[in-house]
Amino acid sequence: MNTMSYKRYAAQIEYSNEDDCFVGHIAGINDVIGFHGDSVHRLHKAFEEAVDDYLETCKKIGKLPQKPYSGHIMLRVPPEIHARVAMRAKANGKSLNSWMMELLSREA
16 A cells, blocks of 8 residues: 655545546545546645645535544553563663654564
8 A cells, every 4th residue: 555645635546447446535535535547746736726626615614624533543552562662662772652653664
């Protein structure tokens, strides 16, 4: 799966063999916003237009647009795992947050 971003919104992109084009939708919000393009350039343009249209439509109808992912992840783990992870981060000379960001970035 590939993504692109614009105005802090992220898009999930797939290729449709059936339609012979790239198809995307805005990820991380409940409103359904899709777009497509038959080239990467056209896909980027369609994505930006979809985001701009979404924001403008929300403004016209007086609705607050849904926010994309905030960058905050709440995670509950058993205390013994929390302790082990914190020790690993410290052993690597990093804060727990920066060490976890590296792990998540590598895996994403």
